[in-house]
Amino acid sequence: MKVLDIEGVSFTYEDGTPALKGVSLSIDEGEKVAVVGPNGAGKSTFLHLIAGFRTPFEGSLKVMGERLEERTADQVRRHIGLLFQDPDDQIFMPTVEEDVAFGPVNLGLDRVEDRVIQALRCTSIEDLAKRKPHRLSHGMKKRVAIAGVLAMEPELLLLDEPTAGLDPRSRSDLIELLRNMKRTMLMATHDLEAAAEIVDRVVLLNGSVVFEGGLSELMSKDDALERAGLEPPQIARLFKRLGAMGYGPQGVPVTLDQGVAEAVRVIEREKGRSRGRND
Amino acid sequence: MIVAHVRGHHTRPEELDEHARASWLGRIDPRAKIIGVVVFVVAAALLTRTELILASLSLAVAFAAMSQVPYRHLARMYLGALPFILVASASVALFAGLERGFDMWARTSSCVIALLVLASGTETFELFSGLRRLGVPKLVSTLLMLTYKYVLILGDELARMKTARRARGFKGGRSILDRRSLDVIGNTAGMVFVRASARADDGYEGLRSRGFRSDMKLMRAPRLRAGDIAFVAWFACVSSILAAVQLGGVG
Structure with missing residues (x-):
């Protein structure tokens, strides 16, 4: 309703x-x-x-x-x-x-x-x-x-x-x-x-x-945020920066819980990549 | 005293409220206080014999002493009213003689002191809700309440503006002809009204958003207790004796 x-x-x-x-x-x-x-x-x-x-x-x-x-x-x-x-x-x-x-x-x-x-x-x-x-x-x-x-x-x-x-x-x-x-x-x-x-x-x-x-x-809408003068949450800024460094998350986490889940996913992914390179 | 339930940062009224709550007078039902004191004031206002007027003044002072309302506060409030009392007394003294002028001062003082103790020994909300429960029209009691709230907001905004002025080096008061001081004071007065008006609007919307129409209602209707009835009875008794002696029935 x-x-x-x-x-x-x-x-x-x-x-x-x-x-x-x-x-x-x-x-x-x-x-x-x-x-x-x-x-x-x-x-x-x-x-x-x-x-x-x-x-x-x-x-x-x-x-x-x-x-x-x-x-x-x-x-x-x-x-x-x-x-x-x-x-x-x-x-x-x-x-x-x-x-x-x-x-x-x-x-x-x-x-x-x-x-x-x-x-x-x-x-x-x-x-x-x-x-x-x-x-x-x-x-x-x-x-x-x-x-x-x-x-x-x-x-x-x-x-x-x-x-x-x-x-x-x-x-x-x-x-x-x-x-x-x-x-x-x-x-x-x-x-x-x-x-x-x-x-x-x-x-x-x-x-x-x-x-x-x-x-x-x-x-993820940088232009809109910029125009509205809004500061993204710290956790979102951290992952955006990581994304720019090549550790891109699947989405932009906005809460601590989402950030932890995303960090675990990135770490696991990077581990898998490094294992693949070693093999 | 008239309080702070409306606004929170008026230190002295809050302190007085603490006194009011802790004192025996603060625990008396506001309706009993209003009836008792008003009966006394009416009786005192009708007295013409000097000895009775002095007796009523003594009773008012004794009431103030027993009320546990801070003396300094009562003295300050009384001094605020004194110029008006003196003007009235001086006028009477001029036309009717010194003795009548003295009577006028003593009579008015006894009434003013009793009313000051009532106002100072009762929280504002209780005082206004007491008036309402005594049958004062809701328009009047609500208007009193909202006016009081607005006055507090006005005072609050003025205090903030004064602090802001001082923080930026304004000293003022050098001379009444100092044009810059006058400009600043004029602008402050204007801003105080604008800001207080905006905050008063917010406060009113706050009330409206919670279903307020035009009447202040209480969660529980208080009941009169034995102490409240004794308070009214004591004032009624004293006032009757004064009136009886005045009318020549006794003494």
Whole structure:
């Protein structure tokens, strides 16, 4: 089933600056997709538009089959959980559990306490339930914000730069959390290493969709990466360099696991070649 | 005090919140606090006999002393209100004599001190949600909450801009006629409003994205306990005695 179905969406800011032009994208249930692109490419605008905060726009946008228009925005938003780049924009209530309950209470959902417990458990912050959110670290605030979104049990998660501003440990913890989460998600990021760990598919956005496909495939498109000012993950750069030295991999690995598998394959291949030469 | 649940980096309010939570006053239900203090303020505002006004001032000071709200904070807040109190008292003194002017100062001070203790000894969210649960229209309580959030954001942005200015060598304040200083301060003010407005929009979208319409709702509705009722009863009793003596029924 299509959770998100976008056809030829264009959006221009009030001052006349074009932000998005003819963007089309479709996401099936359970799929994880990253929108990547340089600063100012329209990634955040795109997410906010899907969440119904940027109207009017041209084209068609449906979430769970419901068409997004100005008058249906509140209803469509019930299917969506939007994680803001800065968790302080999102956290409002005096305690963590109250904040996590904020969405379900507002939407009049049932089993609020169960939802809160479940969301806190899912984000591994059960022990913070009674704490004041503003006293927490940035990484923990992100988790509180994610828990607040999960408690609403949305069909589609929109994550705006989820790894921005996190220290390495918090970043890798968050990546693991998102990777293991069984949710349909669309994340805007320019952190390709994080995207490589989390998503199945990427969309390169620069006002319009420049590329759509696997991250590994995008890594082989040097021109597109260069134009978008994107840095490939270290592991991809390593294998590209090895490829230039004659140890070409079959594909460009983008995660550590893929890199290890590819390295083993290259080593085995080179061993075989050297055995062949010796024979 | 009015707090930090909205924004996280206002050190002093946060410290005050810690005090508020740790103190007996912080544990009283906000509805009880609002009713008790408002009853006292209404009674104190109606007093005209000097000895009763001084009694109400003493009660307000005793309430402040027992509240465990830091004295320095209360003193600073009171000093902020003092010019307005003095202007009102001076006006009365001019037209009705020194004694009436003194009464005006003491009466207004007792009300202001009691209200300052209420505001300082209660977390902002609790204060506003208490008002809401007492029947204040949702539009008013939500407007108060959002206005407060915006004021904090404004203060936060101003602090950032000031730090950025200092980091780049701006000293300012040499003279009110220093044109460059005036330019920089004017630009800062403009930027603070632009940035605060953008952040306020983000914050509002943050609320909307989580189903917020126009009312702040709580996960659990708190119930009044014996201590809350005792608090209201004590203020009601004291206020009744003051009012009764004022009206000549007693003494």
